[in-house]
Amino acid sequence: xxxxxxxxxxxxxxxxxxxxxxxxxxxxxxxxxxxxxxxxxxxxxxxxxxxxxxxxxxxxxxxxxxxxxxxxxxxxxxxxxxxxxxxxxxxxxxxxxxxxxxxxxxxxxxxxxxxxxxxxxxxxxxxxxxxxxxxxxxxxxxxxxxxxxxxxxxxxxxxxxxxxxxxxxxxxxxxxxxxxxxxxxxxxxxxxxx
Amino acid sequence: xxxxxxxxxxxxxxxxxxxxxxxxxxxxxxxxxxxxxxxxxxxxxxxxxxxxxxxxxxxxxxxxxxxxxxxxxxxxxxxxxxxxxxxxxxxxxxxxxxxxxxxxxxxxxxxxxxxxxxxxxxxxxxxxxxxxxxxxxxxxxxxxxxxxxxxxxxxxxxxxxxxxxxxxxxxxxxxxxxxxxxxxxxxxxxxxxx
DNA sequence: CGGCAACTATTCCGCGTGGAATAATACGCT
DNA sequence: AGCGTATTATTCCACGCGGAATAGTTGCCG
Numbered sequence: 134x135x136x137x138x139x140x141x142x143x144x145x146x147x148x149x150x151x152x153x154x155x156x157x158x159x160x161x162x163x164x165x166x167x168x169x170x171x172x173x174x175x176x177x178x179x180x181x182x183x184x185x186x187x188x189x190x191x192x193x194x195x196x197x198x199x200x201x202x203x204x205x206x207x208x209x210x211x212x213x214x215x216x217x218x219x220x221x222x223x224x225x226x227x228x229x230x231x232x233x234x235x236x237x238x239x240x241x242x243x244x245x246x247x248x249x250x251x252x253x254x255x256x257x258x259x260x261x262x263x264x265x266x267x268x269x270x271x272x273x274x275x276x277x278x279x280x281x282x283x284x285x286x287x288x289x290x291x292x293x294x295x296x297x298x299x300x301x302x303x304x305x306x307x308x309x310x311x312x313x314x315x316x317x318x319x320x321x322x323x324x325x326x327x
Numbered sequence: 328x329x330x331x332x333x334x335x336x337x338x339x340x341x342x343x344x345x346x347x348x349x350x351x352x353x354x355x356x357x358x359x360x361x362x363x364x365x366x367x368x369x370x371x372x373x374x375x376x377x378x379x380x381x382x383x384x385x386x387x388x389x390x391x392x393x394x395x396x397x398x399x400x401x402x403x404x405x406x407x408x409x410x411x412x413x414x415x416x417x418x419x420x421x422x423x424x425x426x427x428x429x430x431x432x433x434x435x436x437x438x439x440x441x442x443x444x445x446x447x448x449x450x451x452x453x454x455x456x457x458x459x460x461x462x463x464x465x466x467x468x469x470x471x472x473x474x475x476x477x478x479x480x481x482x483x484x485x486x487x488x489x490x491x492x493x494x495x496x497x498x499x500x501x502x503x504x505x506x507x508x509x510x511x512x513x514x515x516x517x518x519x520x521x
Numbered sequence: 522c523g524g525c526a527a528c529t530a531t532t533c534c535g536c537g538t539g540g541a542a543t544a545a546t547a548c549g550c551t
Numbered sequence: 552a553g554c555g556t557a558t559t560a561t562t563c564c565a566c567g568c569g570g571a572a573t574a575g576t577t578g579c580c581g
Contacts, residue, residue, distance in 0.1 A: 138567085139432050146436055156530050170435055172427050174569050179531065181567090199576095205530070223440060225433035227451035229459060229493075231363065234426050238333050238364050239419035241482035242340055246417060257421035265423060282510055288435035291496055298492030299423075302485055316476055332537085350560050368539050373561065375537090393546095399560070 134188075137221040140181045143171045145190065145210055145218040152194040152209035155182050166272070170288060182208060190214030236299075248317035252310050255303050262300040269293045328382075331415040334375045337365045339384065339404055339412040346388040346403035349376050360466070364482060376402060384408030430493075442504055442511035449501050456494040463487045 137145070147158050155178055162173050185191045186208065194209035210218070243251050269289055276286055283290070309315035331339070341352050349372055356367050379385045380402065388403035404412070437445050463483055470480055477484070503509035 139427065139429055140568095142432060142436065146439075149439070154530085159530090169425065170427065170432050172568080175531080176533085176570070177568050184567095199529095219439060222433050222436045223444065223448060225429050226437060226440075226445065226448035227455065229452055229455045229490075230429070232426065232428050233333065233364065233366050234428075235333055235419050235424070237482040237485055238336060239416050240485050241364055241480075242336065242412075242416045243420060243481065244478045245340075245343070245413060246420075250417065251420065254417060254420040258423055261421065261423045284438045284509060284511055286435075287437065287500070287509075288431040291431055291434050291500075294496040295489065295492060296423075298489060301492075302488045306481070315478060315481075317478055334538095348560085353560090366538080369561080370540070370563085371538050378537095393559095 134217070136224055137190075137217060138181070139171045140173065140177055141185055141190075142218065142221055142225075143167055143173065144178065144181055144185060145214055148191060148208060148210040149215065149218065152207050154197070154205040154207045155179050156205070158182075185214065190217050244317070248310055251317075252307055255307050255310075259300060259303050259307070262296050262303065265296050266293060266300070269296070328411070330418055331411060332375070333365045334367065334371055335379055335384075336412065336415055336419075337361055337367065338372065338375055338379065339408055342385060342402060342404040343409065343412065346401050348391075348399040348401045349373050350399070352376075379408065384411050438511070445511075446501055446504050449497050449504075453494060453497050453501070456490055456497065459490050460487060460494070463490070 143162060144158055147153060147161050153161070156175070159173065159175050159178055162168060162171075162178075167173060182191070186193070189211060191208045191210050191214050193206055195207040197205045197207065199205075246254075269292060273286060273289055273293070306315065310317065337356060338352055341347060341355050347355070350369070353367065353369050353372055356362060356365075356372075361367060376385070380387070383405060385402040385404050385408050387400055389401040391399045391401065393399075440448075463486060467480060467483055467487070500509065504511065
């Protein structure tokens, strides 16, 4: 069976704790800022839950109704679901796959722009990255004050390290561009990488 | 108008050099290892080219035919296309957007696995990352030997820096797990981040 | 107490992706 | 010469995603 997609993993992660209906999962994910880690949209979540049910990784646990509202289906994780959840995490941890972020593309085509423009744009990015670090630090300070153990926010620590590394690279590159260590002449020459 | 998607940018990038038919773009991208930077599949490329033509960013330059083969439509970039290409690059460079990589999700759910397992899996990732660095270094050495200026392979330098940073974090985390500096007890407790 | 904004809860639809299908030709091997 | 495989070149289809639409309900402000 193919590896679960990120949203399915996030869905199983909340169902590991207790049975829930999809909208409750949705709210819980937003409350926990899971939407910073996984693309969470209500529409996609309902479809993901349907697929998990079809594959037997979750089962209908109960169907409730309040007033004239649509019927809520509460789902519970199955043993198969728990196994698939753990397997997927265990397969994602060691495997470094290319996910084609946009920035390397922009960097790879930056030679089409004038040097000064690139310096300016990278400067803006540096500021953004600094703001991101500050926001991550604030979040980490908040949960730390609540006494949340580090292992529950390990991903935030990882993200912080990565953003800092990118900031370092951007600043170093700006430097190389301004000092001239990184040559930027003949902007309209033919692409020489063959 | 909305920002061009990565494949459209890559397509315009090759059309900036000279008019081409889609399959030629496809081959050129593979030859230049653009498929390491952007998701390139023939099917998607043809659709992307259709859309670019519909939006007036490229135009039919000629239609050729050899023997009984399907007719090849050669496209050329327009002034609008060139402008959109440069604008998109210029908008991607400063903007740091979350693209939801899988690894942070796995790290965030790793507390569901036993500590020793996590150490083992992260060790495997470290090895993979080292191999990736080696492969990037080999590629950079190859183009350097050809005398290709650095600015045409800036993205490879960026990737190398990021992979190294991730390797650092993984090794440090393995260390924290083995020394016990990073607590891993009560693996089945309730999720405390609310 | 009337209306309107926000929340609860789910379904629907259009779009882009990527792999498969198609089909003709070139190439290599015996 | 004949056969199979790789290459050239494009189209098609199934699927997942995410934003919009829907619809009832609660809360709030004047």
